[in-house]
Amino acid sequence: MENLFKTSTKINDLLENIGQILDITQAQHETVEKRYTAVANQLSQEGSLLSLYQPEILPQGSFLLGTMIRPIMEDDELDVDLVCRLKGKKSDWVQKNLKDAVRDQLLYNNEDYKRMLDEEGNRCWTLIYSCDKFHLDILPAMIGNNNHVNLDEKSFRNLSPSDLENISLRITDKREYNYTTETNPNYWLKSNPFGYAAWFKERSNINQLKRVLASESVTPLPGYKKSKEPLLRIIQILKRHRDIMFGGDEHKPISVIITTLAAKAYQKEANIIQGLVNILETMQLHMRRIYSEKHGREIWYIENPVNAEENFGDKWPGEPEKEDKFFEWLEKAKSDFRALTEMDPSQAYRLLKNILGTRPVNEAVRNLGYDELITENLKPANYSPQLLSVSHREQPRWRMSLSYNCEIYGRFKDITDYKKSKSITAQSVLPKGCEIYFTATTNVPKPYDVFWQVVNTGAEAENSYLGRRGGIFSAQTLGKGGLVQKEHSGYTGTHWIECFIVKDGVCVARSSEFFVNIR
Structure with missing residues (x-):
């Protein structure tokens, strides 16, 4: 186990700072x-x-x-x-x-x-x-x-x-x-x-x-x-992981169960990533199976530490979806946070964005001065982590289980030479009025659903009724089963597009942000 926790100090610092950002403000x-x-x-x-x-x-x-x-x-x-x-x-x-x-x-x-x-x-x-x-x-x-x-x-x-x-x-x-x-x-x-x-x-x-x-x-x-004990930060991170995974699902694990089991499993670890992994590995040991005369079978009992007669899992027998979602979350959380211990900081940054949300992770990177962790594809020269934290950027609505890959490539047709298309790179500066074609590639086996997200920034987009985009939308029928998306360069600024591949209601692949500079 010793080698497991030789993880970068940067990752632990990120988790601590993410916890601070997830907290309510003063x-x-x-x-x-x-x-x-x-x-x-x-x-x-x-x-x-x-x-x-x-x-x-x-x-x-x-x-x-x-x-x-x-x-x-x-x-x-x-x-x-x-x-x-x-x-x-x-x-x-x-x-x-x-x-x-x-x-x-x-x-x-x-x-x-x-x-x-x-x-x-x-x-x-x-x-x-x-x-x-x-x-x-x-x-x-x-x-x-x-x-x-x-x-x-x-x-x-x-x-x-x-x-x-x-x-x-x-x-x-x-x-x-x-x-x-x-x-x-x-x-x-x-x-x-x-x-x-x-x-x-x-x-x-x-x-x-x-x-x-x-x-x-x-x-x-x-x-x-502002400064809190490691257990509090761990619980805040686990609660956000649950929220990202299940969104508004009424059957998602309730906070008192996560809090109680995490506190029972906590062994005074000062290192947050070590505490997270240890808690998730031993959390289930603090639940027990008992025979319930009311239900005529064995049920899970999650005991209130100050009232042994109260079972925090009392709704599970009547609503089995709640029990299923808890164990589904627990296995996913185990996998995600154990994977962090085996990643370099840049890989960890990408995973943290997907399991805890883009905004708090980028804000933590900015607060700590860890800009070198940013690995978005075709990152523009004027990039800053704050760019990706705009309030009108919609968060993904699906449970995230990213077991496949997705990449985006872009080409545009300049109005000065409309017959030829040109690849978009980090150095590309597109004029207004261009047609832009984004193509996503993925190794997800069919069938699946494709969703896109276009986020516009800059004063022109902000001041336009139609320009302030940030929502996630279902792919249109433009070629390759929705893997091609057509856009126009209408507003000066730095914008980006993402692609999400959803299978059976779960997001199984997500691209990096693909940036487009328009001047």
Whole structure:
């Protein structure tokens, strides 16, 4: 195994920087914090019904853990999970009463929240901040009747089961059979986001001399951190790998499963690529098969580390696609990140673009000054990594499994000598008004579908209604089953074209960017 991890420092530096780029920005963090503080003030207004029960708005999930990542498309919304934690309730309130009370106080004399409130979720109320491009999912919850929060200065490893129970919550869920009947919260669903956060902080801590206090996760208000522990970066990278592979597929592996298994498998590696490979190789060891009387067969059990009764894979038996997609992702991630350890940095750069997305990888290259890694075919003299990171460039919508090759060649016909076509090279400068023919070659066995992407840059294209192209489109019928694409040189600037070969809904080959300079 020792030789396996003699990988370039540049690759590890790239992964660390990619993790930073995938993270939400300080401005986004501060905006979210400002918005949920305003929600807390609304819910705890003096004299209100809820004020009697000392409501607190606290982050949970990836925002609390520090593993949140920005969406692939800049226009997509961030999803921020919050808890509205109450320290009591009316004796006759059932889950529905408590949930409705949170909504009523949220909307009381607040026209903005009335406009922003989404349809009721199973557990949460959601406020949509369209201008800020995120939404807050607010989970009404309360401390159980006999629970209290008093952890003193204990570290997570010293917490007893009763300590964990003391920081657990009872939550509302309209799918529960007793949603409208049970007044005793000890019979409501239990959740423990703060116990989970304490466990996660203990797992991610690489300073063996530092005690991680569980109390830090009970009343959390996490500040923005640019520098993060290796485990957090590893999880951010794994989540982006999943998103690139499956896009918006509703059956893709959920974040809590990836986070939990990665944290259980983590062995305090400081090197990110080594940590990635080790985690992926041992992740499945932290899942177990158990016999389920409910299902009459063995099922996978992914245990919540702070609640042994909760199986994070509980939906798999009823939705086998979720189980299939998890193992499909795990095998692909193993293959991809192990391959990185055997590549030189330039090869790794190409692979990282395909499995983590062009924009964060190129931005990391630019931040680190590693421009020599860029290997795009026919790279123009005025090339910069920032060129490929334009916001209107659509990300591929398919799962990527690049097991075949695809290359592009280009020729153009100059208006001054229309009868002859000329090859396009890195030094070619095309005038406006040319016809351009791009031909793709591939070793993918038929049948397959061909898609192209043309990205225009420069002021002329930006200022033209039709010129700002960046979308992926299905090939037309121009020769060779769609492997020939005709274009015109209409706008001054540096532009490029890519070709994607898709078989059975999976992208199995992808060309490099083929650049065209028009002056």
